[in-house]
Amino acid sequence: MGRQRTIDREKLLDxxxxxxxxxxxxxxxxxxxxxxxxxxxxxxxxCFGNKDALIDAMFDRWGQSYDEVFSRSLEQxxxxxxxxxxxxxxxxxxDKVAMAKGAALxxxxxxxxxxxxxxxxxxxxxxxxxxxxxxxxxxxxxxFLAVEGAFMLRYMGFMEIDDNEWQSIFIDLENxxxxxx
Numbered sequence: 001m002g003r004q005r006t007i008d009r010e011k012l013l014d015x016x017x018x019x020x021x022x023x024x025x026x027x028x029x030x031x032x033x034x035x036x037x038x039x040x041x042x043x044x045x046x047c048f049g050n051k052d053a054l055i056d057a058m059f060d061r062w063g064q065s066y067d068e069v070f071s072r073s074l075e076q077x078x079x080x081x082x083x084x085x086x087x088x089x090x091x092x093x094x095d096k097v098a099m100a101k102g103a104a105l106x107x108x109x110x111x112x113x114x115x116x117x118x119x120x121x122x123x124x125x126x127x128x129x130x131x132x133x134x135x136x137x138x139x140x141x142x143x144f145l146a147v148e149g150a151f152m153l154r155y156m157g158f159m160e161i162d163d164n165e166w167q168s169i170f171i172d173l174e175n176x177x178x179x180x181x
Contacts, residue, residue, distance in 0.1 A: 062102040080129035092170040103155030
């Protein structure tokens, strides 16, 4: 086996995602990624340092396109309800393949306490600014939870939701949040 001159970080992340999706989170090690790529463990460690940094990079890559859409939408309305609308838009517009990979990663990796806690914190922060003593705040919270429910149902494979139905769900939720129903 010939030695690679440069190590492609994105290909390492692809290999790590494939391991998690195909074999589960417990199979993800620096060694398993190195073997999948035909490089030394040191090569993987050179790019990521350790397994936690590798996992962080996987989640960062998955969330990058979400963050871009979320931030653009938030520029138009940064109110608490605007944050829910930005989340709705980012989830709706996120790349289908990336979402499926992200869901598989989430399902596997959330079995570890540190990633479960990070996810819990992320959700709490998304809802923290809503004033749920108001009707608008309550509605925004329900829309947020409906977005997450649709995501989980579709990408965890609990329910077949084709692209047309996906579009319809998100149009309905956006209209509901904007008071157009």
